[in-house]
Amino acid sequence: MVMELRRPERTFTIRQLCTEFKATPRALRFYEDKGLLTPARDGMNRVYSYKDRARLILILRGKRVGLSLQEIREILELYDEGDEAAHQNAHSLKKFREKIVVLERQREDIDGAIQELHAACERLETHLSQKRPDLLPKAADYDQVLRARLDGHAEMAMGK
Amino acid sequence: MVMELRRPERTFTIRQLCTEFKATPRALRFYEDKGLLTPARDGMNRVYSYKDRARLILILRGKRVGLSLQEIREILELYDEGDEAAHQNAHSLKKFREKIVVLERQREDIDGAIQELHAACERLETHLSQKRPDLLPKAADYDQVLRARLDGHAEMAMGK
DNA sequence: CGTCCCGCTTACGTCAACGTCAACAGAGAA
DNA sequence: TTCTCTGTTGACGTTGACGTAAGCGGGACG
Incomplete structure (x- = not known):
């Protein structure tokens, strides 16, 4: 077989x-x-x-x-658990909704953090380009990295 | 004074x-x-x-x-550190860019997790509405919570 | 045949990020 | 003065998520 x-x-x-x-x-x-x-x-x-x-x-x-x-x-x-424990599930429902709110806030935080990091990177770049242009590394690589990430999103679902 | x-x-x-x-x-x-x-x-x-x-x-x-x-x-x-340590900063620049990539991935993860939680909530809701309609709590509250969060975003910047 | 390598269990170690507790000091209120 | 509150510095405890090491068994290989 x-x-x-x-x-x-x-x-x-x-x-x-x-x-x-x-x-x-x-x-x-x-x-x-x-x-x-x-x-x-x-x-x-x-x-x-x-x-x-x-x-x-x-x-x-x-x-x-x-x-x-x-x-x-x-x-x-x-x-x-296909079913059962309906009472427990009512509790889960509440917790899940709370968790969703937390995650939404977290996403905002992440967006903010990304912006700050971008700003910090710019500061660093101009700073370096003025004082140590030699140290400026592969600057354009970064955009390529970002673009490279717009592909494989293996969406997995649980078994039927 | x-x-x-x-x-x-x-x-x-x-x-x-x-x-x-x-x-x-x-x-x-x-x-x-x-x-x-x-x-x-x-x-x-x-x-x-x-x-x-x-x-x-x-x-x-x-x-x-x-x-x-x-x-x-x-x-x-x-x-x-207004300046100095340019060599170290070149290193920081690299680390920051890496961190940005990590955060972007994390944001995708969060979006996915939010979607799954939404799906789980829906499952729970229909499940409950069929077997225990009595336990269905303030269902519409959630949207209000979300809308309530579209306001105060105290943006703080570092001192000049 | 010995010896890797993978796997198992049990048990103790570790690391970050604090919490908790002890012991103390100064400032105001009763 | 005696509380009470807020603050300080150690020092030790805790929790979550594993890492690490010890000791054992089973195939596969040379």
């Missing part, structure tokens, strides 16, 4: 996910310990499904936006 | 700044310990200037966007 790679039936080892997302085995086991992941087992070894991988993606992004593992777990739990 | 309040000459006690920005004395002293603030002294007591206050604002926003105190200090140092 052929192994169906690249199909939803595909599975991953801990190391495959680690190298793909630049995490460490310790981190994945830690997430599991905290209830964010529950991979299957082959004997002792962990076996991650596509769904586990999708959850991991959400975990990592959650971390990048400053959510705690606890908060991330609450979000993830909404996806696998 | 009259105290010129509300003027750049005004000074602040540690508690005034703390209550204004919902920080703690411990935190401000900690920032000072790490070199992010250097308030004047009246005997033993700290005396914060308008400039110190502006720095504090930057510190707090830096924290909200996920910068470490170390990174924030580097940014602040660019403001009070």
